[in-house]
Amino acid sequence: MTFIPQDSLTEQIARYLGHQIITGHLKPGERIQEMRIASELNVSRGSVREALLILARRHLIEILPRRGAVVSALTEVEIRSLYELWFMLLKKVAMNAAIMWQDDELAQFTALIKEMGEYAERNDLERFYDKLSVFLTVIYPYANNSFMVQVMEDLLPTGKRCSYMVFRLGKSELMRLYESFVHVMDKVLKRDAEGAGQLVEQIGAEQLKLALDALRVQVAQ
Template identity: 40%
Template sequence: MSFVTPESLAEQIAGHLAERIIQGDLKSNERIQEGRVVQELEVSRGPVREALLLLESRHLVTILPRRGAIVTELTPHRVRSLYDMYVTLLTMLADLLARNWNDNNKQVLLDQAMRLQELASSQDKNAFILAGFELMRKAFTIANNDYLAQMLEDLQPAIHRTYAMSIRHSPDETELSRQFFSGLVTAVLSRDTDVLPKIFHSYGRHQCSLVLAAMQEEN
């Protein structure tokens, strides 16, 4: 028997606000007023405050003394720092994946990779982004490093925010992402660990440059 814990109200509120930040409805440094969220969602202040703390831990919100919660500012330095860390962690994940996969668990990766290929040419760019994160999560079990998995999960909302911004300004970039995932899966399945850092650093630099360009357009 297994028990599934329902998503808490705070998590639901955090998910709602995170989606607005990721899609650009809430901008950098914009104040998130507790009272307005309470009225809009018809909830009490307690879960809203808890949701804001969750979003702060996920790098989407900054809580300032006497000012309350604001959308975390995206600066060139923060974006570069974010991608430097994310690329390093993903390279570690892929390296473990290449070393640990076997005939019993590789099919789940192949199935998700095929899903990505199908979504790359669709109009639903957000579904493509989410499928990429799902591929990462399916790799967690095979990689078998809970600390690494937690760090990547903590950074995922911030990366989702920047990636969604780049897609809004460069919608055709999903094709390059498709090629990246295809090359990555090939390298992992051939256990070519030497090429993995090059694959990730090249894609990370390109993606970071797209985000920086998108930021200039939005400012």
């Protein structure tokens, strides 16, 4: 991932390091050295330290006494907790969206879904998740709860990390995930809140199983 300054400096550093964790270039338990990162990116250690606080909030690292920042481990308990909370919140968003969406939002929904489909066909996980992130920023406000939105935004990087773990084992099912997502949006656009909520629950269970299977293979290796 190329480091290109944009947004706030600390956010860009957090994204740069987060990408390395999500894609597995930084391993669980590996220490993140502030001085090395500051030198590598030509930024101050203070900026790196602030970025690490962002990564801790997003559950990608832990900041430990006398050890500093280390990449957090993915355990079965943590993966189950992630999917339980994330998809519970996504269910509420989908159900609210089915009731509240406006006609002038339809074109934006359609364009984003189409782009996601193109990346799913190419099995391009990185760009698929980039576009999914954009889509989620569009629908998260339907939660009508700023605290929920912040929680969902902070959970997304770990969800993406789980997807990469599945992807690395050759078990990526992007097209199936995309098709399931399209079915949810079909329910949303038909104002079928209950149907949308049920499909989100089903997708969450399927994605949880894939992530747990991938974790068990990784641990056994």
